[in-house]
Amino acid sequence: METLIAVTVGSLIAVGLFLLLRRNAIFLLAGLVILSHGVNLLVFASGGLRRDATPIVPEGRAAADTADPLPQALVLTAIVIGLGVQTFVLTLIYRLIAAMRSADLRAARVSEGDQVR
Amino acid sequence: MSAAVTMTSCLVVPLLSGALCVAAGRRPTAQRAVGVLGAIGLLAAGIWLAARVASDELLVMHVGGWRAPFGVALVADRLSAIMVVLTGLIGLLGAAFAIPGARASRPRTPFYALLHLMLAGCCGLFMSGDLFNFYVWFELVLVSSFGLMVLGNRRAQIEATTKYLALNTVGSMMLLSGIGLLYALLGTLNLADLARRIDAAPPGLVTALGALLLVALGIKGALFPLFFWLPASYHTPPPAISAIFGGLLTKVGVYGLLRLFTLLFINDPAYTHATLLVLGSCTMLVGALAAIGQQDVRRLLSFLVISEVGYILVGAGLLSSAGLSAAIFFTIHVIVTTTALFFISGLLRRITGSERLERMGGIVEHRPRLALLFLLPALSLAGFPPFSGFVAKLGVVQAGLAARHYVVVAAALLAALLTIYAVGRVWTLAFWRPGGDALSERLARHRVPFLLAAPAVVLAALTLLIGALAGPLSDYTLRAAERLLDRGAYVRTVLAGAAR
Numbered sequence: 001m002e003t004l005i006a007v008t009v010g011s012l013i014a015v016g017l018f019l020l021l022r023r024n025a026i027f028l029l030a031g032l033v034i035l036s037h038g039v040n041l042l043v044f045a046s047g048g049l050r051r052d053a054t055p056i057v058p059e060g061r062a063a064a065d066t067a068d069p070l071p072q073a074l075v076l077t078a079i080v081i082g083l084g085v086q087t088f089v090l091t092l093i094y095r096l097i098a099a100m101r102s103a104d105l106r107a108a109r110v111s112e113g114d115q116v117r
Numbered sequence: 118m119s120a121a122v123t124m125t126s127c128l129v130v131p132l133l134s135g136a137l138c139v140a141a142g143r144r145p146t147a148q149r150a151v152g153v154l155g156a157i158g159l160l161a162a163g164i165w166l167a168a169r170v171a172s173d174e175l176l177v178m179h180v181g182g183w184r185a186p187f188g189v190a191l192v193a194d195r196l197s198a199i200m201v202v203l204t205g206l207i208g209l210l211g212a213a214f215a216i217p218g219a220r221a222s223r224p225r226t227p228f229y230a231l232l233h234l235m236l237a238g239c240c241g242l243f244m245s246g247d248l249f250n251f252y253v254w255f256e257l258v259l260v261s262s263f264g265l266m267v268l269g270n271r272r273a274q275i276e277a278t279t280k281y282l283a284l285n286t287v288g289s290m291m292l293l294s295g296i297g298l299l300y301a302l303l304g305t306l307n308l309a310d311l312a313r314r315i316d317a318a319p320p321g322l323v324t325a326l327g328a329l330l331l332v333a334l335g336i337k338g339a340l341f342p343l344f345f346w347l348p349a350s351y352h353t354p355p356p357a358i359s360a361i362f363g364g365l366l367t368k369v370g371v372y373g374l375l376r377l378f379t380l381l382f383i384n385d386p387a388y389t390h391a392t393l394l395v396l397g398s399c400t401m402l403v404g405a406l407a408a409i410g411q412q413d414v415r416r417l418l419s420f421l422v423i424s425e426v427g428y429i430l431v432g433a434g435l436l437s438s439a440g441l442s443a444a445i446f447f448t449i450h451v452i453v454t455t456t457a458l459f460f461i462s463g464l465l466r467r468i469t470g471s472e473r474l475e476r477m478g479g480i481v482e483h484r485p486r487l488a489l490l491f492l493l494p495a496l497s498l499a500g501f502p503p504f505s506g507f508v509a510k511l512g513v514v515q516a517g518l519a520a521r522h523y524v525v526v527a528a529a530l531l532a533a534l535l536t537i538y539a540v541g542r543v544w545t546l547a548f549w550r551p552g553g554d555a556l557s558e559r560l561a562r563h564r565v566p567f568l569l570a571a572p573a574v575v576l577a578a579l580t581l582l583i584g585a586l587a588g589p590l591s592d593y594t595l596r597a598a599e600r601l602l603d604r605g606a607y608v609r610t611v612l613a614g615a616a617r
Contacts, residue, residue: 020283028279032286039290043297071300074249078293081256085286088263096279099272108276111353 005045012038025103029086029093036082040075047071120176123169124191126162127201127240130155131208135233149216152229156212159236160205167198171593174600175610177246185246185612186310192246192611195597196445200243200372203452207364208236210572214460215357217569226268232361235261239365243372246611248296248306251373255292255337258369259285262362266354277350284346288336295330302326309611312380312604320384327382327389331374338370340430341399344423348407351422352415352472356463359415360572363422364456368448371429375444378433379601386436393434398528400427405535412473414462414543418455421498421539424532425451428513431529435520441598443512446591450497450509450583457494457576461487464570465547468563469556474543479552483560488548490570493577495544497584499537505583512591 016035019027047068055069100107134155141147169176170193178191193201215228238257245251267278300306302322303314315323332343339347347367351359374393382389404424411417429451432444462472464487469477481488497504510533517526552560583590600606 020287025279028283032283035287035290039294039297042294043300046297046301048301070306071297074297074300077249077253081253081260085256085260088260089282089286092263092267092275092279092282095270096275099275105279108279111273111276111280111349 001049001051002045005041005049009038009042009045012041023105025093025097025105028105029089032089033086036078036086040078040082043078044071044075120169120173121178123162123166124176124178124193124244127159127166127244128237130158130162131233131237131240134158135230135237138230138233139227148229149212152212152232153209153216155229155233156205156209156236159240160202160209163198163202163205163240166193167195167202169193170195170198175607177611177613186305186307189250190246190307190309190611191241191244192308192607193244194600194607195593196372196375196601197243199445199449199594199597200368201240203368203449204236204239204243204365207361207452207456208232210456210460210575211357211361214360214463214569214572215355217566228265228268228358231261231264231268235265235361239369242369246308248299248308248311252289252292252296255369255373256289258366259289259337262366265358266350266362268358269355271353274353277353281346281350284336284343288333288343291329291333291336295326295333298329299326307611308376308380309608313608313612315381316384323382324385324388327378327385328392330377330382331389331392334370334373334377335396336370337367338374338430339367339400339423339426340370340396341403341427342396344400344404347423348416348419351419352413356415356459356466360456360459360463363418363459364452367422367426368429368452371426371433371448374430375433375441375601379436379441380604380607383436383604390434390436393430394522394525397427397430397432397434398525400424400430401532402427402528402535405532405539408539409535409542411539412475414465414472414474414477414547415459417474417539417543418458418462421458421536422451422455424536425455425498427532428510428529431525432513432516434525435516435522436602437516437520438595438598438602439512439519440516441601442591442595443509443516445594445597446512447509449590449594450505450580453576453579453583454494454498454506457573457580458491458498460569460573460576461491461494464565464573467569468560468565469547470559470563474546477547477552477556478550479557479560480548482551483557484565487565487570490573490577491548492544494573494580495540497580499540500533503581503584505580505587508584508587508591 012034016031019031050067053067055067057066097103134151137151138148141151176193180189235258238254241254263282267274302318305311336343351362401424404420408417408420429444429447432440466472497506500506500510514526514529
């Protein structure tokens with residue numbers, strides 16, 4: 001199970017980074033979303049994975065038999081933060097494409113005043 | 118109990134001010150009043166915190182009464198207190214500098230609300246004793262700075278925000294992965310608990326995680342190979358905002374490095390701290406070299422911000438009390454000086470109508486007092502006595518010599534020379550050189566309102582004051598540095614009364 005999750009995390013991060021390196025604004029958005037999924041999954045798996053275990057320690061039992069609740073709480077926070085950031089990126093990319101009249105990030109040169117103007 | 122009141126006031130004041138600014142809605146006067154008063158409150162709370170820390174050494178607050186390894190702890194030492202005071206100061210001056218601008222342009226912009234959220238994020242981050250909590254404050258700082266940077270909606274700002282956002286979001290994801298992996302390795306996220314357990318962990322894994330977090334915080338701190346977002350973005354927002362960013366934001370990453378590379382990742386300094394030294398030296402040199410070729414004043418200053426971060430990093434990389442003390446002193450100096458210069462670049466734009474050096478000139482002739490105002494922080498940044506910059510650079514060089522890192526010292530001195538040249542070029546082109554007729558006419562018409570000049574005047578006076586009071590201040594930073602190096606005391610104080 002850990003191997004599967006590890007491979008999934010690695011693939012998501014690789015795909016995310018690949019998309020970030022494209023010169024397209026839409027790919028940039030998709031890359032950030034996929035990258036954040038990969039990282040969230042990594043945080044989720046960081047407490048160790050266990051089947052059919054609840055994050056509640058039953059009375060008289062050792063804590064080792066239960067799932068770790070902390071990564072679940074952490075990943076919820078991270079997902080919410082990620083959602084907020086992604087919403088912002090969505091509007092920002094929309095405005096960027098509207099301003100440049102193109103999704104090609106090579107057109108984003110106005111801010112580099114030294115080269116163009 | 119009172120420790121808790123002091124520490125929470127540093128968070129509640131800016132958060133509440135931010136909320137009130139939102140509530141003030143479309144009433145610009147109310148927004149400005151709340152914005153400035155809230156920043157005064159934060160500065161006062163910061164000074165209160167610094168006074169408490171001066172006597173109690175380390176303040177710990179267990180949020181919600183949950184003891185340290187389980188609950189979230191807020192911890193303030195001298196370094197935290199210094200950073201909170203500087204946050205309040207820069208926030209206040211930025212809020213004041215923005216008043217005339219906020220009046221002229223769109224009254225509905227949420228500048229003050231976002232500013233206070235960002236200040237709250239900075240203060241929370243500087244006092245955080247828990248790594249995940251640190252990440253949450255880090256995100257608060259990032260998100261509110263995205264909002265601030267794009268305020269105004271010009272095309273250049275939208276482009277700049279996209280670049281700033283893309284690289285910094287990748288950085289924050291690296292931070293989150295590093296935190297997740299540290300938890301997987303050690304089963305805790307409390308900094309004191311981590312420091313206690315990290316020596317027993319496999320050293321190779323710990324060093325690898327240190328490198329991951331170094332890259333994550335290095336992106337935010339604009340270190341040598343990771344700084345490209347900064348000069349692509351800091352010159353686009355309104356001057357008040359880029360002044361606050363230039364002064365405060367890179368130091369958020371630097372603070373994280375100072376904290377983590379004294380508390381957690383110190384078992385393999387031959388790798389981690391040597392890396393800090395190499396990156397610091399390159400950052401100093403590359404930033405200063407790139408600054409020389411710039412025509413846009415704020416881009417030039419952005420590169421100098423990067424260069425100065427290198428000095429702090431070198432101080433941290435030396436891992437001696439002298440080096441860390443020099444790093445903290447340098448942080449104080451550089452926040453004050455670069456913010457002043459960014460404010461002055463705003464004044465220059467206002468009176469000359471341009472930000473480009475080739476379209477400026479004749480300011481000494483027409484605005485001698487503004488020229489003097491520029492000269493004070495500029496000489497300080499270049500490292501001339503009796504200003505703060507001289508003492509700060511001397512501290513780094515002395516600490517480097519004491520540790521026998523002669524190459525690093527040579528890099529620091531060379532970067533200082535290049536900085537003198539970069540700053541001197543601004544002086545020659547924008548101030549000393551006679552301007553054309555059109556420019557002279559424009560300079561005669563446009564005056565600098567007192568309120569706009571006041572923040573820069575305060576900071577220029579402060580850089581002189583820091584230079585004059587260098588003795589007592591370096592005593593303070595030395596004790597802050599010794600506190601950073603004393604991991605045992607940190608762990609004991611935070612985990613006092615904890616189980617096991």
